Amino acid sequence: MSALLRSAVEGATDRCAVEFDRTTAVVAAMLGLDAIWWLLLYGGHVPMPGMQWLLTTAEIPMTAPGAMERGVFHVGTPEAVVGYAATWGVMMWAMMQPAMTRFTRxxxxxxxxxxLGAARALASFLVSYYAVWLVTACVPLLYEAVLPGGIYGVTREYTHLVVGVVLVCTGIYQLSGFKRSFLRTCCADVPLHQDGALLAAREGLYHGVRCVLTCFGAFFVAMLFFGEMNLVWMVALTGIVTIERLPSWGEEIAVGTGLVSLVAGLLVLVIRPALPIAFAL
Structure with a gap:
């Protein structure tokens, strides 16, 4: 009886054992980093330039389209721009980390x-990849500078027109061969390599630029005009860009979301339904 019990215990132990190899460590590290980014973002541990003015004087919710950018321009200092870039970077890292888990693995x-060499190469890759997303903070700031009234002002003044056009443009971008070509190469298998720190950093820059172009419609067209600090949109877009990178049917997801976005945009322009966007507290 004792021999049978010991055999059963050993068999159960073998079945429950987890082999903690290199790829498992990478996946665990990526998930851990993603948890850190989300906690920093929604724990209020990132700079929010002009937030006090937005909430108390302007009475604009942080989830409103262009709220963050409006706060930065109100403060108008280099420190505010740096703080905004840091917040934008953490937000982009949080949203892109799940999508990048398969590739980094x-x-x-x-x-x-x-x-150790793999860890060094991957760390260099991620640092330069993160840097690319950090620099993209200039895109919404450029929108804020050139649009009449900024992102907030133009969206509040012409809500249905702006949202409808944004959805149509996002749909067209999702359906374009340009976007889908980047998506195919972004999800391609990684060849065998022996990248040192410099080569890995260069690969991270290259991959980061391709990721930005792949996600441009979702992050730099749709999200900005729905409110980038809107948790619902953040979670939804995180899911979309993650599923898009599944090698087997990610391209179908891109086409499907493109069609949905295109139709939704036309409906907004024609029917002008009530939209779940708050411009005031």
């Missing part, structure tokens, strides 16, 4: 060398 698996 493959990147580490394809590294021909020691675990």
């Amino acid at each position: 493959e990147y580490a698996a394809a590294y021909q060398g020691s675990a």
